[in-house]
Amino acid sequence: MTVAISARLPAAVRQQRLRIGLSQRQLAARMGHLPRTYVSKVENGNATPTLSSLEKLARALEVSVPDLLREAAGEQGREAEVRDLMKDKFLRELVPHLSALSGWQRSIVVGKVAEMAARSARLPTATATSRAACACA
Secondary structure, rough: OOOOHHHHHHHHHHHHHOOOOOOHHHHHHOOOOOHHHHHHHHOOOOOOOOOOHHHHHHHHHOOOHHHHHHHHHHHHHHHHHHHHHHHOOOHHHHHHOOOOOOOHHHHHHHHHHHHHHHHHHOOOOHHHHHHHHHOOO
16 A cells, blocks of 8 residues: 655645645756756656756755655545544444553554455355355255
8 A cells, every 4th residue: 555755745735836836847846946847757757867956846846855754655645544444343443452562462452453454355255155155955
């Protein structure tokens, strides 16, 4: 489910540019009179900025590099993912008890839950199992 930051960076750049009301041409000018097409390529994922370009980009977008990367990492996406996970009854009941555990105990519980999830993902669905049983009878 996790997507690499480099895959999300184009959307984060575009979103931040639009948030502060700049055109691609204006952003390119703020970065040191680069061609507008460079900004377009970054936003479309056809160019990956170097570290120095990333610093210029962040400065031009009025954010820090860590903030731009954090946005690209999808903090909002993680929040939505947590909301989706909390729809599961088992996890909803488990979460309040995690704060009472030590870090070591929490890691054991989380590891076991991950094992259970992986195991259940490999099991055939009830419908497929019942169809197989019917076919054999």
